[in-house]
Amino acid sequence: MKENSQNQLIRRRRLSMQILVCDDNPYMVNRLFDLIQHQISLQGISSTFSIVSNTDDLHNLDYTAFDLAFLDVDMGEYNGVDLARKLHAARPDAVIVFVTNFIEYAPSGYEVNAFRYVLKNTLEETLPEIILLALDEYKKRHRVVSFSMASENIDVPVENILYLESNHRTMIMHLINHPRKDFHFYASITLMEDALSPIGFLRVHKSYLVNMEYIEILQYGKVRLKNSVELPVSKNNYTEIKQQYISWRGGLRWNIG
Template sequence: MIRIAICDDQEEARRAMERQIIQIQSRENLELDLYLCGNAGQLLEAVKTYHPDLVLLDIEMEGRDGLETAAELGVLEEKLKVLFVTNLEYLVFEALKLHPYGFVRKSRLQEDMDRYMQDFLEEYRKDHELCSFDGKENTIEILPGEISYLETYGHQVILHRTDGSMLELKARTTSLDRLEERLSRLGFIRCHKSYLVNCREIYAIGNDRLELRKGDSLPVSHRRIAQVKREFMEWKRK
């Protein structure tokens, strides 16, 4: 079930965005929950309660505007995708500081919404595609977004989850080379011969280390650093 919140202080604008989403829902045969919010307070409450996957947020609202609200959303839900909606193109430069998912022009609502929703749905489907791994005792199924990185340690292959737990995989049937072949299309990068990292978890790339969102630090081999940066930027642009 995809959850989308729409926030605009003008009811006509909210309904216009709702109609566009419903058209896309019908065309793509989506299971979808929509939450319509008339101000920042309602949106913040909806995010706390329903944890939407995507927020469409008007920038120029009365009271707390979209920029201020987006900053608060970033504190509540670090990975929440925020799609700004605006008629004022000069505000785009200020909004870029908040690293939004994108910008929808109200004057080209259908065109922009279609483009961003196609990108969002492609990412959503990849993020919710269960990955199967051979554990030591049974088969494990896990979402890509729940994996931080995988490493080889001696003859072991260890899967590190975003919640801090670890799973030992069956080394006889699982190698990092095979995992790289399977997971690269889902946003995983081979940063070192012993490490395969989830792009979603990368916070910063240094000359010889990757810093992850939860504080882990992974080595990057010298011969791979340029490729790692290139693949990460390609993933970010998708």
């Protein structure tokens, strides 16, 4: 019953990707493109590529359009980490992979929530697997939650859900980066927890289920989310709640391939 409920609540949007490949070396950018396109095509995914080797072209990009990006870190006068900052600000859900010769730049990736860091001298060995992992991550970030409200079927992308609040028999879905402030519909918080906890939601209180992506501070008795939202945290279950959050956050740490 639980599995059926999850399948009804959560589904993936149709997979069609915009991919940015950026390196100031024309040979390297074409090499990357060939490897990435080959692996993407093997997965049967519709994709459109923007290939950039002239950094002057970066000023003309629509950063909101990209789902997946493979970025060189050191591009002469242009810093690939700065480019990643722009992309992350425009599309927080974009999956960013750094491709470079310089291992010392690795810590910079945490600032922009980079997914992986690939060394150029291991591309053929490591990049195919990292592409598959990046696609899995993209799919996770592009699920939608489906529910009915006033006889209308509603789909809300998971990344637009800040938290859910249970008020008697009514579920209030509080939104972020969305035209609406919230949705009200009938559902139990237990059902929502069963469906959403595997994809990054945490039950911090009997009445609140939060999107861990938007947690800024979690401490004894309260949690602060983006948009300056503060919610109570169960003091009796705080140790378990904290451990679940630490485990989830630790799973986001990317490695070097």
